[in-house]
Amino acid sequence: MERKRIGIVGATGYVGMELLRLLCGHAGFRAAPPVSKSHAGRPFSEVHPAFRGLVDEPCADLDPDWLAAQCDFVVTALPHGVSASFVPQLLDRGLRVLDHSADFRFRDPAAYEAAYRLPHPRPDLCAEAVYGWPERYRDRIASARLVANPGCYPTASLLAVAPLLAAGAVRTDGIVVNAVSGISGAGRKAETPYLYCESADDVRAYAMAGHRHTPEIEQEMSFLAGEAMRVTFVPHLVPMKRGMLATVYLEPRSPVTQADLRTLFLDFYRSEPLVRVLADGSTPSTRSVAGTGFCDVAPFLDARTGRIIVLSAIDNLGKGAAAQALQALNLMAGFPETEGLRLAGLAV
Amino acid sequence: MERKRIGIVGATGYVGMELLRLLCGHAGFRAAPPVSKSHAGRPFSEVHPAFRGLVDEPCADLDPDWLAAQCDFVVTALPHGVSASFVPQLLDRGLRVLDHSADFRFRDPAAYEAAYRLPHPRPDLCAEAVYGWPERYRDRIASARLVANPGCYPTASLLAVAPLLAAGAVRTDGIVVNAVSGISGAGRKAETPYLYCESADDVRAYAMAGHRHTPEIEQEMSFLAGEAMRVTFVPHLVPMKRGMLATVYLEPRSPVTQADLRTLFLDFYRSEPLVRVLADGSTPSTRSVAGTGFCDVAPFLDARTGRIIVLSAIDNLGKGAAAQALQALNLMAGFPETEGLRLAGLAV
Amino acid sequence: MERKRIGIVGATGYVGMELLRLLCGHAGFRAAPPVSKSHAGRPFSEVHPAFRGLVDEPCADLDPDWLAAQCDFVVTALPHGVSASFVPQLLDRGLRVLDHSADFRFRDPAAYEAAYRLPHPRPDLCAEAVYGWPERYRDRIASARLVANPGCYPTASLLAVAPLLAAGAVRTDGIVVNAVSGISGAGRKAETPYLYCESADDVRAYAMAGHRHTPEIEQEMSFLAGEAMRVTFVPHLVPMKRGMLATVYLEPRSPVTQADLRTLFLDFYRSEPLVRVLADGSTPSTRSVAGTGFCDVAPFLDARTGRIIVLSAIDNLGKGAAAQALQALNLMAGFPETEGLRLAGLAV
């Protein structure tokens, strides 16, 4: 495997850290010195002592020329709105970019502008960017210049419903996505609600007026279904650092059995290396995917009401962010898709 | 307030402990020596050192005559099936009983037998027993000989939907109850799945083939709606000791506004001392009700889909068990309904 | 019990919240509208929804005249240095004050100035103030105009060593206090190290260059021993909201037995309502004192080395702060010392 160099911009946040952690065990990619505007000049391992002896270089400042000189690929983990203007500078210098923000996730810039209340400086790139969902856009990712890494909630939700929507097996008008996330989903922000004493022993729903991942979920569900769709999506925070579980409620178009559901999911994900359809009777568990790029899914028939329930567990920093990014980067670099990702969950 | 004496049978479990804890601050009730078959003869505070200096008596063995001699009321926290045969012995001795098991929650013994797969030894008492939901059966509880304390999931779910079902405001055929519970809901059982290392950092759904609280929820929803109803109910465990959040999805019969919903809930719960309808923009949080008998509820309109979402938070050991029991016992004894229950949540 | 009114200044912090929570069940004290400079005008229960229906008044601004008009007692939970200049204004208006800061804990203003690196504006009050340790200064607290509530680490440490130092049973030159605290000890500060994701799964020592509680511990140990003493004190943070355990290592002056130690502790604390000496074989546990004013202590002889080990558990917000304050306030008001404090720990 020819070694390729990756620059990580915004490396001191949780997603950046997780990607660096995964790269420590990767045979093909080497990380360039991490880039962090707020910690420029400070050794990365001083900011994050878990990386002592592994990533000791000082953080570099944000500089597209320096990145172009150092890297084959750049991963940007910048706030929404910031990426939109920074990423084009990297593309202009011939770099291939995987962006963690929402700035290039929407095919329709108007949808982005409605959800994020920001004008989009480069609507042209919305058309070019590939939504970095490997199970659906594997080939396009491989050759993309710009990949928009999906949100964590969309990843968990879409993997739960894709087999059903693709088969036309469910009604498109009554889907409910109830999802819970660990606290790291809020990022490394020193804000009161994310303090230990305000998050421990607490479960709370949030964004009841509309989470910005909702239109992202709807965009991809609509593509899958071949028709415009709306979903009800309620995110919750639960007291753990990592982990996400989506519980999705759907109505079959015609009566199905548990065996039908299982067959449908097994067939749909048969060749997917990072999606695991659980055995009957088993339910996904966030700890089983902690620290990994796996998504564990299981469909259930509620015999009482005829409704379908799909459970889907990911690590919000793993398949929901950094591991999914690495899967896409492997595709972009021509490496085996799961290089660095054949990891067992840190279940204990 | 004339002092009344309460016997607690099965006192060393989590519900028994919580009731004893609440009774430490109660002006009217005194606890008789706690009853525990498995710890008979051992000082209660040796089993549970949190009670040192407060409840130091040895645990008494299970003996209906002793209870009849000691107590005005008996609370039974026994396994399902055990209560059904023990409680009648107490009633026969003239005691008034509040039972925590499911044995007397069903008006129809057949529903009980289907859910718990046990024959019911005293179907006659199913008719007599009052479902201990004070917000609905306040008067009947006050004069009851036998009160069946509701399950924790039913309590959270029913308080979420009661205003809507009672008003006929929602369709009865598509209700989804997604609920999460702290680990104490599983009881004090030394089983692998409830070990710290198997529960921390984990969220998992369970009982996908049908939780036994489902028919209990359906019974009371059906009574509210005036027609037989079925719901989809999915319980989950989350890593905290106490707390329960129900997220309920419903479809309005005709279009409603957020203001309509809020008015409906405020009116419905206006006189309820332990149900708090939150201000708009605020969402229930399990830590705000920890250690208390409060239920915090808030209805939301999902403008995108027209669906109604109701959030409802309780402490599964509080309003979901011991505090609700104490509320009923206050009614039974003629004490002020919230005596010993004007507690602030242990939010930190 | 004649009702007395307490003003709480700095009520929205964790100590203020805990005191308000305890006052909800107090027969003698009523809380005046809480005072908070940063949340003035905002309903307290909007800031802390756990208090809905219990403390709904808007927070009052910091105003000594208003406090003098409203209150019999004032509890100040203000930053170090701020109390020193605000408290005298309350005393001047005839109020009796219990102060949670360190500003009046030192008899010698120079010790305060060395530890807190602040000049003391009112050294005269250092002489007058009573260190609010009820087990030692009960009578002086009862008549005090100004009580300085002890720090949490000093409380746990001093209760562990008092019987031994008072009896002259241990060497004064080699004491080690190893202590752990829940995260709430850091206060309600939106700072990165106290985020959920930075505190969960973590244990870390801090203040290795010298914690400000060290000279406070030394002051009181020196008084107990009747000679100037120094201790080695290392505090640690552990992933829980509340709770503190001190593990103290001492050398006996002459050989002792486990039975000697036990007798010494039992005798010393025989009349203390809030210190519980555990039975042999039992060890203090933070969860047994959670939410309470109890301190659980147990001495052990390390037969291998002849050293004495004393374990001491408190709730850092309880006996380590608000419950200890309430104990002192009960004394000041002439109420029974444990009014509102006969609480069972929230062990689950």
Next chain:
Amino acid sequence: MERKRIGIVGATGYVGMELLRLLCGHAGFRAAPPVSKSHAGRPFSEVHPAFRGLVDEPCADLDPDWLAAQCDFVVTALPHGVSASFVPQLLDRGLRVLDHSADFRFRDPAAYEAAYRLPHPRPDLCAEAVYGWPERYRDRIASARLVANPGCYPTASLLAVAPLLAAGAVRTDGIVVNAVSGISGAGRKAETPYLYCESADDVRAYAMAGHRHTPEIEQEMSFLAGEAMRVTFVPHLVPMKRGMLATVYLEPRSPVTQADLRTLFLDFYRSEPLVRVLADGSTPSTRSVAGTGFCDVAPFLDARTGRIIVLSAIDNLGKGAAAQALQALNLMAGFPETEGLRLAGLAV
């Protein structure tokens, strides 16, 4: 790297799981089908779903012949006393063994028998076995037939004191080791004290009458010091799954400075790949080593008392068990010592 095959006996416990997890990313070792007496015949990934797609083979039963046919090395994670009689059967079949129990950790069988209250069936092997502490016995491990993996507390404690004892810089008679461990240290045992609801929010010391790791610590400290030594050791449980912090208190033989201490530690560990001496001002943190084989150490001078304090953090399942085992196995197999162990801590 020539591939070697490792059999893991007792693979379904936490240490076995962690070793399997580490082996997933190892270039030289391949895991044989895991051996578990209690789960024989059941697919490993059914017992531990985190291993789906990675370790799906059925668990094999305990059979020395089968192991001899399959493996180059065997790791035994069996209860104390069981290893002593099983391991010889493996050695007799020509296998090289790394044993996780205490059965071969003591050079003197009498010390083992005193600590574990079991007669030792093969005292001859006590002399042959090598204590698997790579930083001290690297060469002997490389050629050993039988390696006894150190206990977690001994590992953290010994790495904290080795530089000081080896240099003769501290008194040998007054050392105190105060240590805390995550709950996984108790193993995968369905016992009440390790339930989530009994461990969360709790810190408690245990084994006050003498922990079995004490004589193990003393054996190796005595070897380092060149004289018989006793220590005071108090272990505590804290509410996290993994992680261990030792806080060690020592008295210098002659006055030292912080700079002296730092130089001593830096020199002593200069060539050690898995021991990180922290920069001044930094303190070890269990989350920085979570999931890794690192030990982070830092010495401090308590200027107030002249005492030395050394902090040492490991993952009790990592450097305290499975990662240390892998380090030793790498040495035994002639692989690079840190193969599979250049991991960043799962700090979030």
